[in-house]
Amino acid sequence: MNEIFRRYAIKPLSFLKPSFGRLTLGFIMMIVTIAIQLSIPTAIAYFIDNSVKANDNNWLTIVAIIMIFVLVLHAVATALRIYLFESAGTVIVTSIRQRLYQTIISQNIAFFDRNRIGDLSNRLSVDVDILKDTMTMGLAIGLRSLITCIGGVAFLFILSPILSLLMIIIIPLSFFAARFTGKHLKEKSRVVQEELANCNQLAQENFSNIRLVHTFNQQVNSIKQYEEATERAKKVSLSSSKLLSGYQGITTFIQYMVLLITLWFGGRLVLSGDMTIGGLTSFVLYGAMVAMSATGVSWFWGEWMKAVGATERVFQLLRVNVKQDRSRGFEDSIAFRGEIEFKDVSFMYPERPDIKALDSFSLHIKEGERVALVGESGAGKSTISNLLLGFYHPNSGELLFDGVAAQKIDLDNIRKNIAVVEQEPSLFSGSIADNIRYAIPDRLVSNEEVIEAAKQANAHDFICALPKGYETDLGDRGMQLSGGQKQRIAIARALLKKAKILILDEATSALDENNENIIQTALDHLMEGCTTIIISHRPSTIERANRIIRLDRGKILIPSSVGSHENQDL
Numbered sequence: 401m402n403e404i405f406r407r408y409a410i411k412p413l414s415f416l417k418p419s420f421g422r423l424t425l426g427f428i429m430m431i432v433t434i435a436i437q438l439s440i441p442t443a444i445a446y447f448i449d450n451s452v453k454a455n456d457n458n459w460l461t462i463v464a465i466i467m468i469f470v471l472v473l474h475a476v477a478t479a480l481r482i483y484l485f486e487s488a489g490t491v492i493v494t495s496i497r498q499r500l501y502q503t504i505i506s507q508n509i510a511f512f513d514r515n516r517i518g519d520l521s522n523r524l525s526v527d528v529d530i531l532k533d534t535m536t537m538g539l540a541i542g543l544r545s546l547i548t549c550i551g552g553v554a555f556l557f558i559l560s561p562i563l564s565l566l567m568i569i570i571i572p573l574s575f576f577a578a579r580f581t582g583k584h585l586k587e588k589s590r591v592v593q594e595e596l597a598n599c600n601q602l603a604q605e606n607f608s609n610i611r612l613v614h615t616f617n618q619q620v621n622s623i624k625q626y627e628e629a630t631e632r633a634k635k636v637s638l639s640s641s642k643l644l645s646g647y648q649g650i651t652t653f654i655q656y657m658v659l660l661i662t663l664w665f666g667g668r669l670v671l672s673g674d675m676t677i678g679g680l681t682s683f684v685l686y687g688a689m690v691a692m693s694a695t696g697v698s699w700f701w702g703e704w705m706k707a708v709g710a711t712e713r714v715f716q717l718l719r720v721n722v723k724q725d726r727s728r729g730f731e732d733s734i735a736f737r738g739e740i741e742f743k744d745v746s747f748m749y750p751e752r753p754d755i756k757a758l759d760s761f762s763l764h765i766k767e768g769e770r771v772a773l774v775g776e777s778g779a780g781k782s783t784i785s786n787l788l789l790g791f792y793h794p795n796s797g798e799l800l801f802d803g804v805a806a807q808k809i810d811l812d813n814i815r816k817n818i819a820v821v822e823q824e825p826s827l828f829s830g831s832i833a834d835n836i837r838y839a840i841p842d843r844l845v846s847n848e849e850v851i852e853a854a855k856q857a858n859a860h861d862f863i864c865a866l867p868k869g870y871e872t873d874l875g876d877r878g879m880q881l882s883g884g885q886k887q888r889i890a891i892a893r894a895l896l897k898k899a900k901i902l903i904l905d906e907a908t909s910a911l912d913e914n915n916e917n918i919i920q921t922a923l924d925h926l927m928e929g930c931t932t933i934i935i936s937h938r939p940s941t942i943e944r945a946n947r948i949i950r951l952d953r954g955k956i957l958i959p960s961s962v963g964s965h966e967n968q969d970l
């Protein structure tokens with residue numbers, strides 16, 4: 401029970417902390433409105449029982465003036481309560497979103513092998529919104545209903561203990577119905593959210609691969625897949641609606657039954673003179689209030705369960721420790737020279753523990769040396785780059801930089817000293833200048849430095865020819881640029897980094913001869929003074945290497961000596 405309470409009630413509540421002030425004020429306003437609400441039936445009873453006797457216009461006027469004052473107070477307190485809870489919701493949802501993003505972005509790369517991107521972005525948007533609605537307005541309504549219910553029951557007992565006992569027997573029925581529904585709603589909501597995440601993932605994949613979809617005439621299939629996914633979500637959602645509507649029907653019936661029984665017994669008490677008409681009227685009003693608020697509490701419980709179900713994944717994610725071992729280092733300030741050594745390294749990807757991506761792999765690369773890695777697809781070339789960048793760590797053996805074990809060096813420091821140029825460079829939306837500056841996160845990079853890097857990367861001329869030059873917005877995934885132009889921007893970005901180690905991952909394979917020459921000159925600038933690892937299938941790309949390493953299933957097949965690439969069958 402404790403664990404369930406902690407998980408479903410306390411955990412979500414921990415997010416309310418940042419808005420404690422607003423919520424407390426909102427709560428005070430809530431108490432004011434509840435107090436007024438609870439006094440209304442008593443006031444009405446007083447009015448009914450005394451108006452006949454009063455026979456006095458002044459008395460009526462005074463009552464009306466007091467009522468107007470109370471109603472204005474009620475209106476102001478209601479408005480303030482809603483505003484305070486709503487704004488607290490916005491503050492809370494912002495902080496949850498920020499924490500979630502922070503948790504996700506800081507995970508190590510293996511985490512992204514396990515989780516789908518569509519799923520993760522769904523949690524950031526849809527799931528967090530559900531949580532917001534329930535934790536603020538939902539919680540406010542739930543609390544209000546609970547306090548009104550308790551207050552109403554107290555008034556009922558004061559008015560007539562016998563009648564109250566009758567009600568107390570019936571009301572738990574609606575709680576029981578709520579518990580039953582809540583449990584099932586929670587599970588269904590979780591499934592709905594999962595199905596919706598599938599739909600999002602599908603849409604996202606198809607939109608981002610839109611050229612591929614059209615090239616292979618897959619529009620019809622893609623529409624069909626999306627329809628199937630949304631139909632699955634619809635099915636679970638409809639079954640959830642059925643459950644909710646059945647529950648509403650039952651609770652409405654219970655409410656009216658309570659009213660009927662009260663009137664039946666209450667009428668008898670009035671006839672026998674044990675109760676006044678005003679007393680019975682206020683009892684019925686309190687009864688309705690208690691029934692309504694009991695429904696409110698159970699509704700809230702249902703919503704809470706639904707939200708907990710839907711957002712269980714948000715909490716799961718927030719519980720995931722940030723595994724990024726950024727600051728492991730004793731040697732965090734070492735200046736890299738560029739020497740690399742793999743000593744008997746074996747490595748399996750966490751998602752594929754059955755396959756050795758690297759198998760007792762040993763390689764010593766001297767400072768400033770240029771090594772080309774060649775081999776069949778899947779031989780382990782990119783894995784070497786992944787280990788160098790600290791995306792994964794060897795399962796056995798050791799990776800050393802300048803003779804120091806990689807796990808003793810701060811990960812930020814390692815990455816600061818490695819520049820990568822990929823086959824399909826990733827560019828962000830934003831200006832070209834900002835994309836080049838991206839290489840250096842910890843200081844402001846001047847325009848002069850950006851231009852200098854672009855010049856060395858043979859990118860300056862084409863950038864200047866664009867209408868907005870360096871301020872050209874690359875928009876969605878750098879759509880407006882050709883492959884070669886994107887590469888040159890990526891090279892400028894890498895140049896700016898002035899890293900000691902350079903990884904060229906198929907850097908020129910997507911280019912025609914003319915473009916390749918331009919890029920090659922840019923790469924020559926980039927390679928100056930760097931230890932370079934060239935991952936490629938193409939002989940022309942690896943011409944500049946001092947040594948060629950041929951990999952096969954994670955092992956070195958033929959280690960070649962300096963200048964021997966001419967003899968290799970590539």
Ligand SMILES: Nc1ncnc2c1ncn2[C@@H]1O[C@H](COP(=O)(O)OP(=O)(O)OP(=O)(O)O)[C@@H](O)[C@H]1O
Binds near residue numbers: 750756757776778779
């Ligand atoms: N993220 C990953 N999760 C699981 N297995 C992976 C992952 N990345 C690569 N692998 C597997 O590890 C092995 C080595 O892959 P790697 O990407 O290093 O090959 P490669 O030589 O770079 O191939 P290519 O030339 O096609 O890029 C392959 O069997 C591959 O399927």
